[in-house]
Amino acid sequence: MHQPSYCGFCGGGLEHHTIGPDICADCGRPTYADPKVAAACIITIEGALLLVKRAIEPQIGKWSFPSGYVNRGEEVEAAAIREVAEETHLDARINWLVGVYSRKGHPVVLTVYDATAIGGEMVAGEETTDIGLFPLDSLPDLAFEHDEGVLRDWRAERRRRGLVTL
Numbered sequence: 001m002h003q004p005s006y007c008g009f010c011g012g013g014l015e016h017h018t019i020g021p022d023i024c025a026d027c028g029r030p031t032y033a034d035p036k037v038a039a040a041c042i043i044t045i046e047g048a049l050l051l052v053k054r055a056i057e058p059q060i061g062k063w064s065f066p067s068g069y070v071n072r073g074e075e076v077e078a079a080a081i082r083e084v085a086e087e088t089h090l091d092a093r094i095n096w097l098v099g100v101y102s103r104k105g106h107p108v109v110l111t112v113y114d115a116t117a118i119g120g121e122m123v124a125g126e127e128t129t130d131i132g133l134f135p136l137d138s139l140p141d142l143a144f145e146h147d148e149g150v151l152r153d154w155r156a157e158r159r160r161r162g163l164v165t166l
């Protein structure tokens, strides 16, 4: 992830900190590297989980939920829907928030929604090499460290809503 290396005030070198702003070694002013917000959708089609095989880093070649970064000024839900469209050419409708996932020292804040495919035709997009529909009891290795927790939360909420007994 890009972070500035030099102070925007005096051009001095920045001391990077895991949490909080980087501090200029010369003038002491802070430079804020904001967190990155990402959005993902969990979509099932006829009981199978929709996953995309990543064609770009990070975690190229691994399977993950359709997801991507939220643009500045974009609604998070709209970003989630856009990413589904870009990666799978499916139209999605957001149902409910599964959760917000972050980890100390990591720049990405991931928001995950349960969503439904309501149209379109499933075709891999540019940032995707393949699309798969996987039975929930035989999922591939997933790309990101949050993914297991995301699925656990999603399954629990579906049970709570009486949607499934899986």
Ligand SMILES: [Zn+2]
Pocket (backbone or CB within 6 Å): 007, 008, 009, 010, 011, 012, 024, 025, 026, 027, 028, 029
């Ligand atoms: Zn400075």
